[in-house]
Amino acid sequence: MSERSGTSGHLIGFMLAGLVVLSGFSAPPSYAAKNGDFAIQAAYADEVDGVFYLNATIDYQLNDFALEALARGVALTFELKIDLRRVQRWRPDKNIAELLQLNELRYHALSDRYLVRNINSGEQQSFQTLRAALLELGDIHDLPVIDRALLNPKRSYIMRLKSILDIRSFPGPLRVLAVFFGDWRLTSDWYRWRLQL
Amino acid sequence: MRSIFTFLGIAGVLLLFISLGMMIRSTGDASSFNRLHEVILIINVAGVAVLLLLVIGNMIRLGREYRQHLPGARLKARMVGMFVVLAVVPVAVVYYFSLQFIQRGIDSYFDVQIETGLDDALRLSRSALDLRMNDYLTQTQDMVDSLAGRDEQALVSILGSLLRDSGASELTVVGQNSRIVATSSVGASIALPSLPGDDVQLQLRQGYSFVGLDPVGGGGFVVRTAVTIPRFTTTDEPRMLQGLYPVTGRLSGLAESVQQAYTRYGEAAYLRKPLKYSLTLTLTLVLLVSLLAAVWGAFLWSRRLVAPIQSLVAGTRAVAEGDFHTRLPTPTRDEIGFLVNSFNDMTRRLADAHETANRSQHAVESERANLATVLAGLSSGVVALEPDFTVRIANRAAGAILQADLQSRVGAPLTMTGLNAQLLDQFAAVVQQRIEEDEPNWRDEVVLRTDTGRHVLNTACTALLGDNDIPAGYVVVFDDVTELLQAQRDAAWGEVARRLAHEIKNPLTPIQLSAERMRRRYLDTMNDTDAKVLDRATHTIVQQVEAMKAMVDAFSEYARAPALDITRIDLNRIVSEVTELYRTGEIGMELSVSLDRSVASVEADAGRMRQMLHNLLRNAREALPVDGKVVVSTTRRHEGSVELVEIVVEDDGPGFSISTEQIFEPYVTNKTKGTGLGLAIVKKLVEEHGGRITAENSELGGALVRVILPADEDGRSLLAHGRTMPVVSGGGIA
Numbered sequence: 001m002s003e004r005s006g007t008s009g010h011l012i013g014f015m016l017a018g019l020v021v022l023s024g025f026s027a028p029p030s031y032a033a034k035n036g037d038f039a040i041q042a043a044y045a046d047e048v049d050g051v052f053y054l055n056a057t058i059d060y061q062l063n064d065f066a067l068e069a070l071a072r073g074v075a076l077t078f079e080l081k082i083d084l085r086r087v088q089r090w091r092p093d094k095n096i097a098e099l100l101q102l103n104e105l106r107y108h109a110l111s112d113r114y115l116v117r118n119i120n121s122g123e124q125q126s127f128q129t130l131r132a133a134l135l136e137l138g139d140i141h142d143l144p145v146i147d148r149a150l151l152n153p154k155r156s157y158i159m160r161l162k163s164i165l166d167i168r169s170f171p172g173p174l175r176v177l178a179v180f181f182g183d184w185r186l187t188s189d190w191y192r193w194r195l196q197l
Numbered sequence: 198m199r200s201i202f203t204f205l206g207i208a209g210v211l212l213l214f215i216s217l218g219m220m221i222r223s224t225g226d227a228s229s230f231n232r233l234h235e236v237i238l239i240i241n242v243a244g245v246a247v248l249l250l251l252v253i254g255n256m257i258r259l260g261r262e263y264r265q266h267l268p269g270a271r272l273k274a275r276m277v278g279m280f281v282v283l284a285v286v287p288v289a290v291v292y293y294f295s296l297q298f299i300q301r302g303i304d305s306y307f308d309v310q311i312e313t314g315l316d317d318a319l320r321l322s323r324s325a326l327d328l329r330m331n332d333y334l335t336q337t338q339d340m341v342d343s344l345a346g347r348d349e350q351a352l353v354s355i356l357g358s359l360l361r362d363s364g365a366s367e368l369t370v371v372g373q374n375s376r377i378v379a380t381s382s383v384g385a386s387i388a389l390p391s392l393p394g395d396d397v398q399l400q401l402r403q404g405y406s407f408v409g410l411d412p413v414g415g416g417g418f419v420v421r422t423a424v425t426i427p428r429f430t431t432t433d434e435p436r437m438l439q440g441l442y443p444v445t446g447r448l449s450g451l452a453e454s455v456q457q458a459y460t461r462y463g464e465a466a467y468l469r470k471p472l473k474y475s476l477t478l479t480l481t482l483v484l485l486v487s488l489l490a491a492v493w494g495a496f497l498w499s500r501r502l503v504a505p506i507q508s509l510v511a512g513t514r515a516v517a518e519g520d521f522h523t524r525l526p527t528p529t530r531d532e533i534g535f536l537v538n539s540f541n542d543m544t545r546r547l548a549d550a551h552e553t554a555n556r557s558q559h560a561v562e563s564e565r566a567n568l569a570t571v572l573a574g575l576s577s578g579v580v581a582l583e584p585d586f587t588v589r590i591a592n593r594a595a596g597a598i599l600q601a602d603l604q605s606r607v608g609a610p611l612t613m614t615g616l617n618a619q620l621l622d623q624f625a626a627v628v629q630q631r632i633e634e635d636e637p638n639w640r641d642e643v644v645l646r647t648d649t650g651r652h653v654l655n656t657a658c659t660a661l662l663g664d665n666d667i668p669a670g671y672v673v674v675f676d677d678v679t680e681l682l683q684a685q686r687d688a689a690w691g692e693v694a695r696r697l698a699h700e701i702k703n704p705l706t707p708i709q710l711s712a713e714r715m716r717r718r719y720l721d722t723m724n725d726t727d728a729k730v731l732d733r734a735t736h737t738i739v740q741q742v743e744a745m746k747a748m749v750d751a752f753s754e755y756a757r758a759p760a761l762d763i764t765r766i767d768l769n770r771i772v773s774e775v776t777e778l779y780r781t782g783e784i785g786m787e788l789s790v791s792l793d794r795s796v797a798s799v800e801a802d803a804g805r806m807r808q809m810l811h812n813l814l815r816n817a818r819e820a821l822p823v824d825g826k827v828v829v830s831t832t833r834r835h836e837g838s839v840e841l842v843e844i845v846v847e848d849d850g851p852g853f854s855i856s857t858e859q860i861f862e863p864y865v866t867n868k869t870k871g872t873g874l875g876l877a878i879v880k881k882l883v884e885e886h887g888g889r890i891t892a893e894n895s896e897l898g899g900a901l902v903r904v905i906l907p908a909d910e911d912g913r914s915l916l917a918h919g920r921t922m923p924v925v926s927g928g929g930i931a
Contacts, residue, residue, distance in 0.1 A: 072464055074464055074467065110319060110410070127394065128409070174468055176474070176478060179238050
């Protein structure tokens with residue numbers, strides 16, 4: 001828990017660097033996605049009893065910034081975006097369903113364990129290692145997505161999946177930095193596949 | 198439009214400050230605006246960029262105005278500079294100290310001793326919990342011997358008994374592949390027991406027991422133990438016993454408290470640096486927004502302040518260029534507004550004065566034009582002179598009378614030398630002399646003499662009143678009364694002639710008849726002596742009566758003025774015919790004639806031309822001695838567009854012994870013979886034809902009479918109306 005004592009010169013340097021970043025703030029969002037350390041290795045949807053269930057394996061690799069924050073007690077929120085789009089011939093695809101899964105990862109110092117809590121359900125698990133916790137986070141198993149009855153079998157559908165480290169849930173000071181510095185923007189690319197009806 | 202932009206700009210800056218406030222709040226606690234945080238940041242950064250662009254644009258504009266030396270640019274630059282300095286220096290100081298405060302103030306909240314204390318508290322808690330955990334592990338290890346080799350029914354029974362004795366909340370026997378063999382828990386839970394993780398199972402397979410602390414979702418802790426159940430044979434299924442022991446009582450509460458404090462302090466310590474950065478960033482944004490808004494406001498304010506001064510300068514320039522209708526908008530009710538109002542009042546008064554002056558000038562010009570028209574229409578000459586005798590105004594008649602172009606001499610001295618203007622020179626000398634003799638107002642007849650004769654000008658001079666009774670100039674009005682006097686003289690002679698004819702001629706015939714009767718009646722009756730006396734006396738009476746008759750006839754002829762019979766005649770032929778009569782006379786004289794062939798056709802009265810030539814030749818013959826010489830010549834000449842005929846009769850006689858100016862007066866002669874009416878009649882005949890006659894002593898030693906006649910009716914009318922005929926060679930005048 002030792003802290004480096006900063007200097008005012010360091011601060012002013014940071015301020016100038018921040019202004020430089022500000023001046024180039026209009027960079028496209030894809031810039032952050034390229035630095036993403038999250039990777040969706042596999043994903044598919046199985047139909048069981050008229051319901052499509054999502055199964056996916058996501059590789060979460062945290063960078064040093066995230067690891068340090070986690071070790072210092074900052075909770076990290078992982079956002080899993082799932083959406084289903086109907087393919088349209090001459091127009092942009094239409095979004096017909098969206099699902100957002102939020103999981104929180106935090107380090108519990110007293111027990112020296114990592115806690116994973118599903119914000120949607122409130123269910124919490126503890127893991128002895130970070131790796132185990134990340135593996136659990138990345139293992140999406142039979143997550144119900146949509147009823148088949150809601151889909152038109154004559155149309156084709158695209159399912160997309162993306163995982164993001166949610167910087168909006170950061171404490172205020174950290175969020176300001178995360179807005180300006182791409183190192184905090186951990187995200188995967190969109191993983192997409194055609195839903196087999 | 199500019200006001201709308203200014204209002205929008207101020208509203209934008211206010212919104213910017215509001216968003217800055219939101220950002221500051223979200224920097225401390227994101228709960229309110231965490232979803233808008235990025236938007237707020239972008240708004241602020243964009244606002245800073247927009248303000249920066251506005252300031253740069255204003256600076257460029259001000260620089261351009263400064264280089265172009267536009268009015269007010271220097272003042273505006275100075276005001277902006279002062280305002281910026283006044284704004285930047287204190288804000289920069291506040292910024293610097295705020296940075297120091299952030300840096301040191303935040304650091305002062307964190308202390309190594311607190312960190313160490315929390316670490317120690319955590320370790321202490323762990324130690325306390327470790328003791329409890331080891332107890333629970335020992336209990337669990339004691340249980341497994343009684344569970345070895347039991348079937349599932351027996352296990353359930355044993356687990357229930359062990360649960361009651363151990364104080365565990367759940368005891369579960371787990372078989373191969375995480376199969377729950379038997380379980381027993383406190384309370385009637387229908388939920389499946391939580392199985393140990395892969396890491397626990399791995400540790401057991403390696404021959405170690407497991408004990409760990411699990412935080413519970415709702416708060417508190419559970420001690421999880423796992424111990425391998427011994428197998429009697431190798432074919433027995435590998436099993437383990439998992440026990441969950443709740444940490445209750447004071448220990449749990451204290452451990453939870455230590456955990457929360459440790460976590461919060463650790464998070465806060467970790468966020469110390471980002472907090473500094475965030476606060477610095479926010480403060481910098483606030484500084485930039487404040488500074489840029491202040492600078493932009495300085496531009497707006499200075500522009501608003503300088504605008505009336507600029508319009509004042511522009512208005513002053515317009516007034517200097519003669520535009521007195523410039524009106525400036527009144528900006529405010531302050532001193533500048535008072536100045537602008539005064540300027541507007543001044544321009545209004547100037548415009549009124551200018552308009553009045555224009556009206557006066559127009560009136561004066563109109564009066565002057567009227568005066569010029571009146572003067573131009575006057576037959577009298579009018580000359581206005583400055584006190585230094587330069588010409589201010591001269592009408593056309595003045596130039597015509599004085600035979601000089603006076604209108605082109607306006608502004609020049611009246612006395613012009615070297616211009617061959619004899620009349621003007623004499624007139625100017627007379628006028629100047631009279632005025633310099635301290636007689637500014639006078640009226641008199643001025644007699645001028647030239648080669649061609651005398652001119653009598655009826656002249657009146659009036660001084661124009663100036664300041665302090667000093668004349669501001671003089672007006673000289675004059676009229677050529679030469680012809681008028683001549684006409685009066687002619688009329689007087691005509692009257693004399695008529696009276697002679699009436700009063701003298703009538704008694705002459707009875708006198709003559711009486712004398713002749715006396716002679717016839719008494720001549721024969723007288724002795725020779727008396728008869729001789731009577732004869733001589735009556736003869737003298739008759740002779741003198743004849744002479745008196747001739748004289749009265751001559752007068753009668755002079756007074757008689759029948760209408761002209763103008764026809765086209767051959768003047769040369771008439772000259773030849775008349776001169777031919779004088780070649781053979783009682784007194785022989787040598788007569789030579791020189792005729793210009795171009796003088797063929799002339800419009801004139803043939804009878805009067807003959808009479809004129811007779812008179813001239815008779816006059817020459819009477820003046821000539823025996824064998825005198827007379828030369829008669831005709832010449833065609835032009836003066837301007839007027840075609841003229843010149844007849845010259847020259848002799849080698851005694852010439853004129855009296856003034857050539859008086860030679861044409863009736864009854865003026867230097868001869869022993871004649872009535873003295875010959876040349877007067879000739880002059881009258883010439884003037885009836887619109888011509889002119891001059892007399893001079895010729896180079897032959899005698900007299901020279903020059904008659905100039907217009908060749909046709911057009912020339913006659915031109916000569917009759919235009920007295921501006923220029924001076925011709927030979928000394929004649931128009």
